[in-house]
Structure formats: C-alpha cells, structure tokens
Amino acid sequence: MADYRAPTRDMRFILNEVLDAARIRALPGFDEYEPDTVDAILEEAGRFAGSVLAPLNRVGDTEGATWSPEGVAAAPGFGDAYRQYVEAGWNGLTGSPDHGGMGMPRVLGSVATEMWNAANMSFALCPLLTASAVEALSHHGSDEQKARYLEKLVSGEWTGCMDLTEPQAGSDLAAVRTRAQADGDAYRLFGQKIYITWGEHDVADNIIHLVLARLPDAPAGVKGISLFLVPKFILDDAGGPGARNDMRCASIEHKLGIHASPTCTITYGEEGDGALGYLVGEENRGLACMFTMMNAARHKMGLQALGVADRAYQAALTYARDRQQGGTAIVEHADVKRMLMTMRSQIDVLRALCLDTASQMDVAESSDDAAERKTAQARVDVLIPIVKGWGTELGVELTNTGVQIHGGMGFVEETGAAQYLRDARIAPIYEGTNGIQAIDLVGRKLLRDQGSAMKALIADMRATADGTAPGANAHPGLAAALDLFEQATDTLIAGGQDVAMANAFNYMMLAGYVVGAWYAARIADVARVALDGETDETDFYQARQASARFYIRQILPKARGYAAMVAGGPDAVDMVDAARHL
Structure with missing residues (x-):
C-alpha cells in the first residue's frame, strides 16, 4: 500500500488564492486564521495523517474491529492512535474556546478532515460522528447538557x-x-x-x-x-x-x-x-435537531470522498510512474494519462467545492451582519446536497479508476487500490442516500423558494464565465454549460413536484459538473495571474492550468448528457409500471 502524503500545497492554493481568506479572517473570533498559523497546522496535520493514521489503514482493513459479549475492541493500533489524536488537540481544532477548543474556522477544519479520511477513513469516522454530536448539543442542548458533556466531546476524551x-x-x-x-x-x-x-x-x-x-x-x-x-x-x-x-x-x-x-x-x-x-x-422536535447533525455530517461525506479519492490518485500515480510496459513507464501512455487527469482534475474542483462550502458555513455562523449570514446560509443549503451527492459519486468513480490504472494488480488486495474503492462505496449510501440528496436539492432547496438561491449561484457562475468577475477571463465552455443548467432549473421549477422528483438525481449530477467547472475556471484564472507575474512555482501553476483545462474539455461535456435527461422530462420514469416492467 502506497504511503500517503498530504497535498498541503494544493490545499493552501485553494484556501489562500482561490477562496477569500481575508473574508474568513475578518469574521469575529477568527483573527488567528493567519497564513503562518494555517501553514503550521497543515504541515503538522499532514505529518500526523501520514505517519500515524495511514500505516494503520491496511491492518484496519484486514483485521478490523471485533465484537464480543463484553463489547467491541478496536482494530490493532487504533486505540493508541486515537490517544495521540486527542492529546495533540486535533479533535478540538474547530471547537469553541468556551469548551476547550481552538476556535479555528470550519474551512481549516475541513482540510484536516480530508487528511484524516485520506489516511484512514475508518479511523476518521469516529471524530466525524463526535463532531456531529457537538453540533447537536451546541445548537439544541440545555445549559446543563452543554456544561456536562461538551468539553469532553470537543476534546475527544469522549x-x-x-x-x-x-x-x-x-x-x-x-x-x-x-x-x-x-x-x-x-x-x-x-x-x-x-x-x-x-x-x-x-x-x-x-x-x-x-x-x-x-x-x-x-x-x-x-x-x-x-x-x-x-x-x-x-x-x-x-x-x-x-x-x-x-x-x-x-x-x-x-x-x-x-x-x-x-x-x-x-x-x-x-x-x-x-x-x-x-x-x-x-x-x-427531534427531526430539527437531527438535521443540525446531518447537514454538517453530509458536508464531511464530501470531504471523505475527496480524501479517499486523493489517496487512490496518489497510489495510482506512484504505480504508473514505476510500472514499465512497452519499454516505458505507463504514466507516459496516453490512456493512463487520461485516467490520471480524470482523477486529478475532479479532485481539484471537489476540494474547491468542499472548502468553499465550509467557508460559507463559517460566514453563515459567525458574521455579525444578519443579511450576510442569510445569504451565506442560502448558498450552503444549495451546495450541501451537491457536496454529498455528486462528491460521493465521484469518490466511487475515481477510486474505481485508480483500480483500473493498476490493471490486474488493482484487483488484488496487496496494492491497497481495492480497499479505497471498497471503503468509498459506503459514502453514497449513508447520511441519506444520494437519491435523498437529490430530492433534498430539488425539493427543499429549489422548489421551496422557486429557485432564488440556485439562481443566485448561477449568477455568480455567470460572472466568472463572462469574464466580469474580478480577475476572471471569459470561459465559453462554462457559459454554454450554464445555459443548459439554467434551462434545466427552469424546467424543474415550471414542472413542479412530479417533474422534479423524476429528474432529481440527473439534476444533482448536472449541478455538480457545472459547479465543478466554475471552480475549474476560477483555478485557471488564479493560475494565469500567477504565471503572468513573477513566481518561482511555474510548474505548480501550469499543472493547475492543465488540470482545469482537462476538466473543461473532458469532464464538463458530461453535463450535456445530464441536461438532456432532465429536458426529456419524467415520462421515461412515469411510464414504467412497477408491477409489470421491473
């Protein structure tokens, strides 16, 4: 199984150059969100993920947790790793200082969550669920419950x-x-x-x-x-x-x-x-409390898919560089390059989507401007089902591609490629299946407000596509995809509940590919500015441009297919008689 190296440079690029770090730093309580602090946290989190958690991924898969009438014993090494995790303070990274946490923004906690899941998804699920409990108690618990339980949960002691x-x-x-x-x-x-x-x-x-x-x-x-x-x-x-x-x-x-x-x-x-x-x-009123837990968990599902996909990409890239076929390393073969860039380009935009959503969550929770909080929350509400639904579909697709790059060696367990695919397969199922995410997107997030939040997102994407956003070039490919997406949005709103439900999954996937293209365009614009100036990281920014270009030309065309499915209406589904046709 290949070693894991946290992509800290890629993470810093999204945090500091693609997203508006100054906006997060200006929020109440986040003044310590400074570049030096962020860099130090990223480096140390990457070290912990790579040296402590990643080596346990294989033994966790082969030996697993064990049950007895006395209880459940964690996989070998997991108890000690968890003790180190708690003692290092990682569980409290984004926790409230009122309960012993570090008080860092969600967007920074999100890159750490990606690392934990990339290194060891089974381990990462434990603190992920603890964070959900903290969410619920912080928002809905009594003062006594907060006093008795939150400090221990924030620290990870419980x-x-x-x-x-x-x-x-x-x-x-x-x-x-x-x-x-x-x-x-x-x-x-x-x-x-x-x-x-x-x-x-x-x-x-x-x-x-x-x-x-x-x-x-x-x-x-x-x-x-x-x-x-x-x-x-x-x-x-x-x-x-x-x-x-x-x-x-x-x-x-x-x-x-x-x-x-x-x-x-x-x-x-x-x-x-x-x-x-x-x-x-x-x-x-338990359902309202549950959704407080669930929305945060669904965002983390996207981070989980991102992390495992990136781990699979790293393993596939290492293998492709080492594996010789036809007198050359297979990384030079055109079809292998296609598969690797299929992984890399979508990992880049999924990371941007996950971190941008987290930054909007920070604004929605911490801004002292009520109107800004409301606008940010509307954006979060629209993006969460895309993060969870489209993101976890990508997680399965990309880890599957990682197996394919390994060829026959991917189908045997020793390389670890198969484990990434097996682990990733749960993400589209739990915390609400992806069909439920799609229904949430078109039902609660589209029809309920007649598309106002989605149309605000489309307007922002249109500014990038047209080159009117600050620092943007025109992006004709994104503009054409936005035309299709806007038409699909109008079709669902006009068609009402029946049309929306029959097309929900296809619409969610269409949204994902188009939103992904928006981030690809933004990544390309930032890289262009860096290359036009003076930089000693020419290779890095050229690689970002290549990734964005590949996404627009080779991945975004999938949006046309999903748009055609939505335009076709619900007839193909409605005409199926469950008793006679299935």
Missing part, C-alpha cells in the same frame, strides 16, 4: 454517535419505534437501532449516543420524534463515567469496506429498567 435508523425504518424515520418513557427529569429508552457508526468501542472512556425515539403520546410520523442524549456510562456526581447504562451492542456488521469502523446494532432496555436518557431540545 466520543459521540448518531442512533437514528431501525431495521424496519431504513431512511423512513417516520417508522421509528424506539420509545422513551418519562422517569423524573430523565427518560428511559427501549428499542433497537442499527447501522450505528462507532456506536461501541474501547478507544474512549465514554460514548455519548444521540438517539431518536418516541414519547408515549407523540404524534404519528416524523412530527412525533424526539432526540435524547444517552451515555454509555451514566455520569457520576463528579461528572465522570459511572454506572453502565442499560444499552448494549448486540452485534457489528460484516461490511464491504471500512472494516475498522464498527457499525453496530444497539439495544436499549433489554437488561433492566431502560437506558437512561435526557431530552435534547423540545419534545417531538
């Missing part, structure tokens, strides 16, 4: 997880049956949850579960779901882990990939009076 779905429910949370009964100021939970990532393990002293359940008099459907904080160990009078709660891991799943990430079935109330839990937020 981990968090989301306990949402059940065997009969799947993505339909209206079918959740886990029940909660009042017990004084607390509640007792009974039921079962499945697919709980890092729901049981031995790398931290406590695990804080955020569980969806129903109260006895709750309304039917999603309007009757509440959210509860359920600790593995009930806190004692000193605030530390005390008695074991009445919840157990009944089993862990045997999966295609991410073998070192324990995916648990958790039962509540099978051995006593029920699992002790505490209401988070208001009764029957």
Whole structure:
C-alpha cells in the first residue's frame, strides 16, 4: 500500500488564492486564521495523517474491529492512535474556546478532515460522528447538557454517535419505534437501532449516543420524534463515567469496506429498567435537531470522498510512474494519462467545492451582519446536497479508476487500490442516500423558494464565465454549460413536484459538473495571474492550468448528457409500471 502524503500545497492554493481568506479572517473570533498559523497546522496535520493514521489503514482493513459479549475492541493500533489524536488537540481544532477548543474556522477544519479520511477513513469516522454530536448539543442542548458533556466531546476524551435508523425504518424515520418513557427529569429508552457508526468501542472512556425515539403520546410520523442524549456510562456526581447504562451492542456488521469502523446494532432496555436518557431540545422536535447533525455530517461525506479519492490518485500515480510496459513507464501512455487527469482534475474542483462550502458555513455562523449570514446560509443549503451527492459519486468513480490504472494488480488486495474503492462505496449510501440528496436539492432547496438561491449561484457562475468577475477571463465552455443548467432549473421549477422528483438525481449530477467547472475556471484564472507575474512555482501553476483545462474539455461535456435527461422530462420514469416492467 502506497504511503500517503498530504497535498498541503494544493490545499493552501485553494484556501489562500482561490477562496477569500481575508473574508474568513475578518469574521469575529477568527483573527488567528493567519497564513503562518494555517501553514503550521497543515504541515503538522499532514505529518500526523501520514505517519500515524495511514500505516494503520491496511491492518484496519484486514483485521478490523471485533465484537464480543463484553463489547467491541478496536482494530490493532487504533486505540493508541486515537490517544495521540486527542492529546495533540486535533479533535478540538474547530471547537469553541468556551469548551476547550481552538476556535479555528470550519474551512481549516475541513482540510484536516480530508487528511484524516485520506489516511484512514475508518479511523476518521469516529471524530466525524463526535463532531456531529457537538453540533447537536451546541445548537439544541440545555445549559446543563452543554456544561456536562461538551468539553469532553470537543476534546475527544469522549466520543459521540448518531442512533437514528431501525431495521424496519431504513431512511423512513417516520417508522421509528424506539420509545422513551418519562422517569423524573430523565427518560428511559427501549428499542433497537442499527447501522450505528462507532456506536461501541474501547478507544474512549465514554460514548455519548444521540438517539431518536418516541414519547408515549407523540404524534404519528416524523412530527412525533424526539432526540435524547444517552451515555454509555451514566455520569457520576463528579461528572465522570459511572454506572453502565442499560444499552448494549448486540452485534457489528460484516461490511464491504471500512472494516475498522464498527457499525453496530444497539439495544436499549433489554437488561433492566431502560437506558437512561435526557431530552435534547423540545419534545417531538427531534427531526430539527437531527438535521443540525446531518447537514454538517453530509458536508464531511464530501470531504471523505475527496480524501479517499486523493489517496487512490496518489497510489495510482506512484504505480504508473514505476510500472514499465512497452519499454516505458505507463504514466507516459496516453490512456493512463487520461485516467490520471480524470482523477486529478475532479479532485481539484471537489476540494474547491468542499472548502468553499465550509467557508460559507463559517460566514453563515459567525458574521455579525444578519443579511450576510442569510445569504451565506442560502448558498450552503444549495451546495450541501451537491457536496454529498455528486462528491460521493465521484469518490466511487475515481477510486474505481485508480483500480483500473493498476490493471490486474488493482484487483488484488496487496496494492491497497481495492480497499479505497471498497471503503468509498459506503459514502453514497449513508447520511441519506444520494437519491435523498437529490430530492433534498430539488425539493427543499429549489422548489421551496422557486429557485432564488440556485439562481443566485448561477449568477455568480455567470460572472466568472463572462469574464466580469474580478480577475476572471471569459470561459465559453462554462457559459454554454450554464445555459443548459439554467434551462434545466427552469424546467424543474415550471414542472413542479412530479417533474422534479423524476429528474432529481440527473439534476444533482448536472449541478455538480457545472459547479465543478466554475471552480475549474476560477483555478485557471488564479493560475494565469500567477504565471503572468513573477513566481518561482511555474510548474505548480501550469499543472493547475492543465488540470482545469482537462476538466473543461473532458469532464464538463458530461453535463450535456445530464441536461438532456432532465429536458426529456419524467415520462421515461412515469411510464414504467412497477408491477409489470421491473
């Protein structure tokens, strides 16, 4: 398995040259987001990812987490790596200083998240879920819950997880049956949850579960779901882990990939009076709390796909440079160059998309201007399903391309290429399948406001395409794709719910390729300015131009196909009789 080298120069390029770093630095609380600090954090995070996490990726895949009636044991080396991760302060990088965090912006935390996932996706899922628990408690927890739990979660001394779905429910949370009964100021939970990532393990002293359940008099459907904080160990009078709660891991799943990430079935109330839990937020308002967790997690899914794709690219490039065929290294073969640039160009734009979305999240949360916060949040709402949906589709496609570049050696496990593909395959499924992301994009984010947020995004992209944005050249390829995308947007708005639902996935993919082209154009413009001036990094900027040019000429044409699918309307789907045609 090839070593991992964090692409810190590429990350700095996006952070400092393509995005507006000064805008983030000007936000309240982010004055330490200075180039020297950013560089130091990137270098140290890259070192930790490459030297501590990456070497465990293979053993995590081959040996994985193990279950016993006493609990779940993490894969060999994971406990020590997690201890180092916490002691180095990485878990608190973007955490609030009020709870012991460093208070850095999300956009910087996002590059670290990419590194952790590139180095070891199974490991990275643990702090990713903890961050989701922090999100939920920060926004919806009581003052007492914040005081008792946030500092330990922000530091990573305790981990968090989301306990949402059940065997009969799947993505339909209206079918959740886990029940909660009042017990004084607390509640007792009974039921079962499945697919709980890092729901049981031995790398931290406590695990804080955020569980969806129903109260006895709750309304039917999603309007009757509440959210509860359920600790593995009930806190004692000193605030530390005390008695074991009445919840157990009944089993862990045997999966295609991410073998070192324990995916648990958790039962509540099978051995006593029920699992002790505490209401988070208001009764029957658990879905709103859940989406606070889910939106942040969905952004991280895009970063996860980006990280694994970049790791696969690095491995494929190393192999192609070393592998001789026909008297030359295969990296010189035209079709291999095509495949490598297919990977590289899309990794470049996906990184820009993920980091730009994170920067908009920073503005939406931290700006002292209400109008600016609202505008940024509207942009985040539109981009999140593209980050998660299109981004994770790319993750599978690009790791698959990495296997192909390895040829026969990619189909055997020793090179590691197959693991990247197997690990990446889960990302389009969890945290809401990509079909759900597409429905979210066209239903909640397009039809609800008649496309106003999407049209604002199109206007910004149009300024780059026309060369009217600061520093932009004209980009005819992007302009033509925007015409198709604008037509598709109008088609869905005019057609209403039925047309939008039948075309949702194709529209999401179309949006992804066009938005990707916008970032490719911006990357090319920045590189052009650098090359027109004085730079000692000519090769770097020429490589960025080559990548952007390849994307526009070889990747963006896919948008025409998706636009044609949307223009064709829902008839091809609606005419299918499920009983007779499938």
